[in-house]
Amino acid sequence: MWIIVAFDLPTHTKEERRRYTLYRKDLLSNGFTMMQYSLYTKCVPTMKSAKAMANKIGPLTPPGGESRIFYITDKQFGEMKTFFGAIRQKKEHEPPKYEQLMLF
Numbered sequence: 415m416w417i418i419v420a421f422d423l424p425t426h427t428k429e430e431r432r433r434y435t436l437y438r439k440d441l442l443s444n445g446f447t448m449m450q451y452s453l454y455t456k457c458v459p460t461m462k463s464a465k466a467m468a469n470k471i472g473p474l475t476p477p478g479g480e481s482r483i484f485y486i487t488d489k490q491f492g493e494m495k496t497f498f499g500a501i502r503q504k505k506e507h508e509p510p511k512y513e514q515l516m517l518f
Contacts, residue, residue, distance in 0.1 A: 423479035
């Protein structure tokens, strides 16, 4: 089983950013890996252990934040497809970027 935690936490004040950092560290210390910003995953052996982990992590959600925890099987996780967008094209109004500093 895979347990996936998706969260949206406020980061407007210094205290909110501190709580965000602590929540992220709690996820990492409990064996989660960042898949994308605000999306963390962990492989667990059974649904029972996935639910136990959710009950442990869920209450750690900081005030004003929101966490969603869901489960998928290893087979479903393996069927995931990843897509990457095209490389961003330079816009006409963007100044050129130089490899080194040019002095005149």
